[in-house]
Every structure is written in C-alpha cells, then in structure tokens.
Amino acid sequence: MSIPRDSYFATEKNKKILSNMAVKVRSALDTQRDRENDKYKFLLEFIGTTLFYIESDPESFDERCIMNIAALGNRFMDDIRGFDLGETDAQYLFAQCYRFLVEYQLSSPHPVPSDMLTVLSRVSDFEYGPATSQVRYAGNQMLINVVQHYLYHPSLTSLKDLPAVIKRSEDEREGAERAILERETRVNALAEKLVTYETAFNFVGLYSGFKSLKTTKVSEKNWNFLFLLVLGFLLLVPVAVKFFSLLGAQGKVELDIVGFSALVGLELLLLYFFRVALQNFRSIKAQLLQIDLRMTLCQFVQSYAEYSTAAPEKSAGLLERFEQVVFSGIVNDESAIPSTFDGLDKLAELVGKLRK
Template identity: 30%
Template sequence: MAMFFEEISTDIEAYCKKLETLFKKNGPINERVALCAGMLRKIAATPKEFDKSARLNVKWIGDELRLIVLDKKIDDVALHDLCQYLSRIARESNLRSPYKAKSPELDLLEFFDYGKEFDNLSDKENSDFIWASIPKYIATDYLEGVSDREKGFLSAKDDWEAVLQGYKATIDSYVSTLKEQRGKFNFVYLSRAFHEMHSEKKGELQYAFFSMIFLGMVVVMPLVYQFVVGGLITTNDGSGFSYVETGKILSLLGLEVALLYFFRIALKNYYSVKAQLLQLELRLSLCGFIESYADFAKSRKTKDVDPLSKFESIIFSGITPDEGNVPSTFDGVDQLLKIAKEIRAK
C-alpha cells in the first residue's frame, strides 16, 4: 500500500475526465462530483505525498477506492462513497500537515462539517468519523511509530553494546599483551645494560691485568739489574759494606717498597674488577629466568609476599668490589723495614 496512489495516478487522471462529463447534468450530485474531481486531481498531481500523509485510510479503504477508479464508476452510490472516502483522505492528510487546510481539502471538510445537518445517516457517521475518530487513530499511529522506533533503538543499543563488549575484550587482550611485551622488553633492556657494563668491565679487567704484570716486572727489574748485571756489592778490601754501598742498598729497598706499593694497588684493582665481573655475570644469569621464576612462584603459591624481592635485592643492589680475599696494600712492609734496619746496623 505504500505506493498506492502512485500506482493508480494514471487511472485517476482518466477517471477525472469521465467525472467532468457529469458537470453538464443538473442535480444535487454535481456538488459531490466537483468535490471528488478536485481532490482526485490534486492526488494525481502529488501521489507520493498522499501515499505518505494518508497511509491509514489507504490501508482501510484503498481496495474500495481502487475499484471505483479502475472501473470508472459514476453511479450515485459510487459517487456517494467516493466523496466520503476522499473526505477521510483529506482529513488525515491535513492533520499530518503543519499547514491549514486549503481547497480542495477545505471544500471537502466543510461539506462534512461537524454538527451539520445531513440528509442521510451515512454522511453524518462519516462526519463524526473524520472529526472525532481519525485524530485518535493518527495519534495512535504516531505512538506506535514511536514505540517501534524505541524498540528498534533498544535493539540497536543491545547490538552496539554486544559489539562494544567484543571490542573491549579484544582491546583488553591487546593491552595485556602489550604489558607482557613491555615487561619482556624491560628485562631485555636491563639485560642489555648489564651486558654493556660487563663488556666495559672485561676491558677494564684486561687493562688491570696488564698493569699488574707490568708493575710486577718493574718491581723485579731493579733487583735483577743490581745483583745480576751490576754484580755483587762489596768493598774494595772485602771487609764489609761501605757507607756508599749501604746507601745504594737503602735506596734500592725504598724503590722496591714504592714499586711494591703500586703493584699491590694494581693487584687490588685487578681482584676488584674481577669481583665486579662475577656480580654482573650473576645478574645476567638472573635476568635469563627471572620471569619464569615469578610465574613458577605464583603457580606454587609461595609464602613470600613478593616472590621477586630476593631477585630485586640482588639485581638492583650496588656493584661493589669484594675485598675479602685481596691482601692489604701494606702487607709485608713491616718485614721489609725490619730487614732494612738489620742491614743498616751491620
């Protein structure tokens, strides 16, 4: 029924031409013919508008109206019914329009004016219907439309919520994955930092080792020069050490003490760097399975409040030299001083 008037617009034009042939006849029927012809011509001019604005009456009386138009009925009964049908269409169309009624709708509505005296009961019932009942039906139609739109909105809202919940679940999974990846990358960056420190300390250890070897050779070289290259230190008469030779020996011992001091510093530095390397290697090893340990601790439900606290205390603690096994810088110096005093006493 949505395309009712548009489908029969051509038939309406043909029917209007046949109605105009009745104007030459005299009688009360001519007024109804003029009202019907004017309304039908307006409908034929804008059929889409009346399909929309008179949809209730199209549904109620569309079939009867079609039969009159297609069969081109012009008898008194058909014209009487046609006039009533068109008055209903005019009334509904006018109520759905924001403008006041104009001709030909106004002419039809005035013909069936409310409270008017009619010659027959059918016209009076039609007048009561178009003025009292049609507004109620139109209001009901609007409310049903609002209700249908509300249901459609609620249904669409539920669909949107379901879609949004799906999007939220997907986004939450992405966020969880990103957090996990971020944690892994943090361990990667931490491990990389330890690797860089380890590489630096390896170079430093190599430098400390060669420094220690060099200073060890320097400590030995004066003794080798004095006792191997320079020969034994004796006086001309063989009676003992002279004061000059004693001074040389004391100078040599002082030089050896100083060189030994620096050698011990180099030795201490070597052991210190080595201890730091061991600590860095421990941290690198922990970074390799710290995440697996955390998952394992959670799965076993350990009593520790924070299963990573022990790892954190190691990984994020300062890297300090372990001096426990390194000899003190001046170990043995007292013994050298005693030897020097004994030589000087002789």
C-alpha cells in the first residue's frame, strides 16, 4: 500500500548529510577490520548499511517509514550529523537505525535485500547498554504500533464502505453511459456539419489565391487611374498655355503654323497615351469583375462537390460551365489595347503635310 507523504530523506539537505556520514562510517569500518571489538564493528556495519540504503532510495524510505519519521526524524538526522564514531553514540544511532529498518521491512511489499536481512538477524548477538530499551521496543512493541498505524489508517478503514462505494460507482457508470450516449448523438449531428466545412476548407487555398490576385489588381487599378488623371491634366496644359499666351500678346497676332502643328502633334500624342491608359484601366476593371465572380462561386463549392459526385454519368456535361468559369484563365482582352506604335505612321504623314 502506498501512502503519499512529503519528502524527508529525499530532500537535498538530508541526502547530503546521509552521504557524508555513510562515507565516514565506511572509512571507520575499514580501520576496524583487524581489531577484536566485534560489537563495535557490527554497530558500524549496521549503521553503514542503513545509511547506504536510505541514501540509495530515499523516496522509498519516505514512503515506508512514516511512523518513525514522525516520531524521531529530526533527532535522527541531528544524531547522524553529530556522530563522532564513539561506541556509546554508535549504540544510540544503531537503535534508531534498527527502528527504521524494522518498519521498512514490515511495510515493504517485497523481500528486503539479503545484506539488510543479514545485519537484522545479528541484532540479538550483542548487548547494547543504554540503547537496550530502544532495541527491545523496536523488536516488540514497535511492531504492534506499526501494524496499528497501517491497519487503522483512513485509507484502510474506508474499506468497510466498499459495498456502498461499489453500488455508487455502478450508478455513476450508468449515468455516465447515458451522458455519453447523449453526447454521441450531438457529436454525430455536428459531424454531419463538419463534413460540409471540411470540403469548404479544402478550397481555402483557391479562395486565398483569388483574394491575393484581387489585391494586386486593385493596387494596379489605383495607379492606372492616377496615371489617367495625370495624362488628362497634361492634355489641358499645352492648350491652356497657348491660349493664355495669345491673350497676353499685344498688337496683331500672327499665325504660327509650326507652333500650332507642334501643339497639335503633342496633343495627339498625349491623347494616344491617354487612350492606351484608358483601355488598360478598363481591362483591369474587367479582370477584377472576373475575380469577384470566381470568389463568389467558391462560396458554393460544397454544393458543387456534392452535385458533381451524385450527378449521373449522362449528365456529366452539366457542370462544365461552372468549371470553365472557376478554373479558366482571366481574360485580359489585350487585343483591344492598342500597341505603343499604332498610328505613328499616320501621325508622321500629318506632320509632313503641315510642313508642306
């Protein structure tokens, strides 16, 4: 049984204390290998084994030594920090380690490691002086306390309500199934609508392409319209200048054939470019109209897709007109736009006649 609790041995501070003392105890045990004090060597071995396993898996000891952590956790860490390897202090620290290992063994769902069992089996081989009462408590009364702690834990006492919990869970399951059935009905209704949206979104790229093309053409139309205004203004400027120059002349006005010829030629040239720009402006407007038509037809693409799928083979030509409009190229009507050099030969003939 896993009873969650806050970390104690698994904190960085306590892990560092355990690691430092484990190294210190191992070093002291190495110096005692050839000496005759078997009891002291066993105390160090037991303490070192306990510290090793707590350091190796502190989360497991946090989970399985709840009672002793609550009873002597802080004192245990203080004693470890202040342990000076003396035999008396070793006996007290051994008793505390013994309590932790006994509780760990009782609450473990699996057998503990063999070296831990070995040191536990040798506890009865020695007397522990002032720590004897703690050792006896760990081997007798503490076993009862640990069993009581887990037996009467709220997580276990609630098992007596298991039949009512099972019935309540069955009722909740039936209610959940009804709710799922209702939601499934609503989801199916939404799925039918999503089929429509899916096909429509498949043509988002086509609509976006037309939209981008329209933006480009609108900008082109605006610049073309501005160019038309400039050409219209330039058509009026030479006439106005000539008119005001004649009004300002004093005395008899002489007919300036060359000047008038140049003026007429300039006006004809400006008029020609104005005509070219006007035709181009009309062409752009026609293209924009075609683009708007395609964008409008894209809104009916779902109905088009459904009808094209369901249409019988003998009616295969019914949708050709729709496809020609949407997928055909945009007509520029370039044949109606005069070339840049159209009419220059006639203009040259006119200038030659005026000169004669």
